[in-house]
Amino acid sequence: MPELRVGERQWSVAAGSNLLDALNQAGMAVPYSCRAGSCHACLVRCVQGLPSDSRPDALSDEQRRLGWRLACQCQVNEDLQVETFDPLRDGLSAVVQGADWLSSTVLRLRLQPERNLRYQAGQHLVLWTTSGVARPYSLASLPEEDRFLEFHLDCRQPGAFSDVARELKPGDPLRLGELRGGALHYDPDWQSRPLWLLAAGTGLAPLFGVLREALRQDHQGAIRVIHLAHDAGEHYLAKPLAALAANHPNLSVELLTPAELPLALGQLRLTSRQTLALLCGHPDSVDTFARRLYLSGLPRNQLLADVFLPRA
Missing domain, CATH: 2.40.30.10 (Translation factors)
Structure with a gap:
């Protein structure tokens, strides 16, 4: 059985054990959220030995060179010594x-x-x-x-x-x-293309930043923002969005509740095959948005999405 070591502690684990589980079962209290390699809350640094890694693309080459790994995506198959991420250090x-x-x-x-x-x-x-x-x-x-x-x-x-x-x-x-990094960003090369930003709940947060960046760079194409909230009172950026729309004729904002969503999505029509769509929120909402956009004819490579995965 491989030996796992953290600081002065050393113990045996079953070959193929998930590194995050092995650490937490031993009381190391390594934080985690998504368990999918997206959130990066479970970073650990390998000091000696390397685990099997199912998501090598999730970290930069420099991070991997320094020994950093995402514990949730790693399996222990040989003796391994790691340091947990210390926020103070x-x-x-x-x-x-x-x-x-x-x-x-x-x-x-x-x-x-x-x-x-x-x-x-x-x-x-x-x-x-x-x-x-x-x-x-x-x-x-x-x-x-x-x-x-x-x-x-x-x-x-x-x-x-x-x-x-x-x-x-x-x-x-x-x-x-x-x-x-994540999938969501604004590319100056998009300046003349229609841009759709579809968010559910606080998935609006990163898209609000992307929207402001597009406007700061004087985006010339039409921008359409759709925000889905549990009820009308949860359109928490309604006033800032309205203020931006009042000052930018190319920006339109639609605030939807779940009861209004099916009709609104059914009426989505692409005005240009050059349209780009950025989606963010709960996986179910993002999937609903994406399926409707695909049915509307949006090419898959023109859709960027980031999901807020529920804590496992």
């Missing part, structure tokens, strides 16, 4: 600049990092509480314009991170983990 410190409610369930969290962070609209960060709870959240802020990092937290259900976030106040410390 490996992360970036930040303080809460603001925490306010955009709706009854969406908390806007604004953070000031200890140093400027280079990122692009549509990316996400792993946030760490001082108690060691880590969750990935998409950035809603815009680099070079906003002097803070903004996140929109869905607090409809209890959760280890959201329970802490509800009590945050200005000046409270947090740590920032790895910055992750």
